[in-house]
Amino acid sequence: MTLANTSNAPLHLRLDGLETALRKLFDNFENAYAAGRFESSGPSMSCRTNFPKYDQILKKALASEQRTTGDKCRVLVAQTGNLGLPDLRWGEHYFQEREVEAQLSGTRFRLHYMDDIGFWQVFDRQHRTGLQLMQSPDGYPDWDPGSPLRNFMHWNLVGKDQGLVHAGTLAIGGTGFMFAGPGGSGKSATVLAGIADGMKSVGDDYVLARIEDGCVNASALFTTLKQDPEGMQRLALNQDNSISSGVNWQGKHQFTLADVNPTSGVADIQVHALFLPHVTGNNTTVIRPAGAKEAFLALAPSGVSQIPGDRDASFAICAKLARDLPCYHIELGVDPKELIGALRSFVDKELL
Amino acid sequence: MPDTSYKVSSADIVFEEFDGDLVVLNLASGQYFGLNSPAAAIWTSLVSGVCPADIANAGPKAKAVNKFVEDLLSFELIFPAPDAKATLKPGEIAALRAIGPEPLIEVYDDLADLIVADPIHDVDQEAGWPNLPTSE
Helix, strand or coil: CCCCCCCCEEEEEECCCHHHHHHHHHHHHHHHCCCCEEEEEECCCCEEECCHHHHHHHHHCCCCCCCCCCEEEHHHHHHHCCCCCCCCECEEECCCHHEEEEEECCEEEEEEECCCCCEEEEEECCCCCCEECCCCCEEEECCHHCCCCHHHHHHHCCCCEEEECCCEEECCCCCEECCCCCCCCCCCHHHHHHHCCCCCCCCCCEEEEEEEEEEEEEEEEEEEEEEEEEHHHCCCCCCCCCCCCCCCCCCCEEEEEHHHHHCCCCCEEEEEEEEEEEEECCCCCCCECCCHHHHHHHHHHHHHHHCCCCHHHHHHHHHHHHCCCEEEEEECCCCCHHHHHHHHHHHHHCCC | CCCCCCCCCCEEEEEEECCCCCEEEECCCCCEEEEHHHHHHHHHHHCCCCCHHHHHHHCCCCHHHHHHHHHHHHHCCCCCCCCCCCCCHHHHHHHHHHCCCCCCEEHHHHHHHHHHHCCCCCCCCCCCCCCCCCCC
């Protein structure tokens, strides 16, 4: 059977009968998955595709599978209508994501769709299989190469005591900490300054947070870091030959932990504190206690808003983290060396 | 209204407690709300089916309770559920007796706007989350 260029009849998805239609979509998953020529592995997932460029994106951005963080899922990235899969169409005038989420919340399926580019992500939680269907090999959203397959990771791993959280991470020895806050709060600059100074990290975008026996652990999902040209200059990374001089869709340099420090990436850290960074423009870094409620409001909104499906579970995990971890505001000094010195000193005195 | 019982309006209303305060999120609308400790104590009894009059009898001022219920109704966080009628538990009575300041409900509009916004399309592409695009 030749699957590679098979073009199939459209499958129109509607709110009414959506679960049945999604069952049909997965009818030929095994054959289609077997036809994928390139395979990448990431945390708790394997992905196949026939798109060499997308395979390279995955190999660069996915953290390596050093530790199994849950049951493994399989995701196929393909062009819609190919590999024996139906050509997916949304059969109603508008696609309303939250309506679809509500419709599917009690079912085994999760669905995300970007109607402007015809980008589909569908996950079967029962069989742990996923389909990312695009209009063309390049038909993914601009932000995707930084955290590819993020929604599948969320759908596969979210549970009562674990979930994806949007946070930067650093660790000194065995003591790890997370940084949470909105864009522009200085989260990424702090992580970069830390790893340039020899600290470890499990990532600076989405990480998997797990609460086990009263301890909080964070595991790597992505290797990607982003920073604007001004920040690169401030951190003296603008002359680093291993970092591409090109910028991404946000006007930021996009690179990996290993590009900054080949030994900085680790699979897991034990998290001892949650920091809420603030850019102040002051010369001196100040660290002071933060309430659990303000920590929660720094941590929860981006994850709950950006990742579709099971948002209540994301909300609950962020609340547990904010309650379980000591939380601190960190008013960032402008000099990265002073900032990292202050952080190290605080960790020595308060967290070890 | 004082003798009516209420329930949380749907499964889309999720809430978490932090040192006596409450953060409530309406997943359908994306709106976040912050409830101070007195508001959280009233909320706990109210959504378990205790009517506002019984809550007010336990300690808080009736006017403040009724205003708080009106606010919750206007934010579509609760709905009348006469069949849900329940009585106060001893722990709830103690919490309501200890209520100090007025119950307050804060609406985090800055977060709500962003969560209601499509995170991919409606967020400022330069600044990223949580910045909405500048209106032209």
